[in-house]
Amino acid sequence: MLWSTLFIPTLREVPAEAEVISHQLLLRAGYIRQLSAGIYNYLLLARRSLLKIEQIVREEMNAIGGQEMLLAALHPAELWQESGRWQVMGDNMFRLKDRFGRDLCLGMTHEEIVTSIARGELRSYKQLPQIWYQIQTKFRDEPRPKSGLLRVRQFIMKDSYTFDLDAKGLDIAYDKHHAAYCKIFDRCGLEYIDVEAHSGAMGGSESHEFMIASDAGEDFVVRCQNCGYRANLEKAVSRASEPLAADLDGNFEPEQFHTPDQKTIADLAQFTNLPETSQMKSLAMVVDKKPVLIMMRGDHQLSETKLAAVLHATELRPAHPQEIVEWFGASAGSLGPVGVNNMRVLADDALKGRRNLITGANRDDYHLRNVTPGEDFRPEYFDLRQAASGDACPNCGSPLEIVKAIEIGHIFKLGYKYAESMGLRVLGEDGKEITPIMGSYGIGIERILTCAIELYHDPDGMALPASIAPFSVVITPVNYREPLQREAADLLYAECTRAGIDALLDDRDERPGVKFKDADLIGIPYRVTIGKKLNEGKVEFGERRTRASEEVLLHGALAHLQKRLGLPVT
């Protein structure tokens, strides 16, 4: 395409509202413009890049037998009421009414829709398995859109859904997706981490996330550099460090002592001269409207995700101060498990086998010493602890690290949740009804672009992987008015076009500096500069990412480019 005819509104300065790099560059490079909070228009460059990403996704999904569909974006409330998610999704769902007052919503995901198609049409085991997918816009009324295209209210997603006869079939579909996702992210030039994840409000059992390590991310990944263990922080298992002080041995009775104004674990550690690892933290939570007391080692953090998982809870919050006083007769700084019998008491596994610890006395300004879990109170033990950096790897014992990351893909084994609640059944070989088992697999299309920018940029702009850049090459005649340069540039451009390479010819009447700056900014992977060496028949071939450049003959430029792009030389 000819640059002089295109709308590529590059900016010299960074718009004030952009905080993260990818957002700044997307705006500066003229890829996107904001319409409203979390809602963006994708201009030419973004559109081209996103189309390339979609095409890679499409090819890999087709390769595992996926069938592309285009599903409705506007959904009747009834479907979501059937699955129960009309309620569950709460304010995250965009809702509207039609002229007759019927409730509708904008699709945030399509489990209900594919299930509704399947239950009307799939009748026999012979029709399974099925892999259906779509690449289209989804809507979520995010409470706080932010970071450019990272957290938005309208975005493109590839979602696939699988239907299988049994768990074994689902395993196959799941593994196929896992493999396809690896190929997709490889082809997009991204270094990803696939982690075990929690399946959240989707329901279901096994789940993996594909993450890109980045400071712009909102998720945390725990990983072991030694053995390769990796997991979402919400799910990560780790070995806690040893307590800093040995427990007092022996059978002692809990003993109350006065602790004026000692509210936090740190206060108590100082006051009692015993480390945080010898303290027990008492957390009053409200889980599905019922109070629960959680006991943790003093220096440990509760993972609310793990808590929700073990209790199969949908709603979970810390108790309000008034509730705490009502249930415990004391306020938050002095809570403890001894004598509590009006609620479930849970304890983290790290408290198993500990003896004679310190915890609250359920009386303001008093604590108890010599409290032994399992003797002085009988908790239900679970793994409730959030992994922390420095914890030991559960597999090999090496120290774990925690990195910030952006989620770009998520695969789930859904199980029977939707098939059951929405009445999807087929007849099996023996003539009996079978409920198919489902899987659901998403990829955030814009996030691939965003992550590529976060990963690959320098002070001059983006340096996109060739597979997803809006153009493969930019041809830059230093002075397009110069007839020889023009002739050479036009020739190379025509050659590229004939060879099926996306070339951008910078035919603008601009000074070379402007053209170079713009080319760098928009991140085209290769640039052929046509200038002073043309009288020797040579042009300059440059690589954006590395800044490496070499002189090649004009007549060999196309072949050189094809080689670098991994294409057959024509």
Added chain:
RNA sequence: CGGGGCGUAGCGCAGCCUGGUAGCGCACCUGCCUUGGGCGCAGGGGGUCGCAAGUUCAAAUCUUGCCGCCCCGACCA
């Protein structure tokens, strides 16, 4: 939804405290000039100062309300 910040030309900002009818840089238009890293010179166009009400002879400036955007938190397949 809680806390904070910002809203003045397409972009970045000053002016606001101390009220007197809007300015700078970049971008844009015209002409000349220049052509290997956002040239130079000259001329020019563009703003109901987020919206509304109030105070005042007079409001970008003071007061109140609303709206929008950004950041932190809560939230988040």
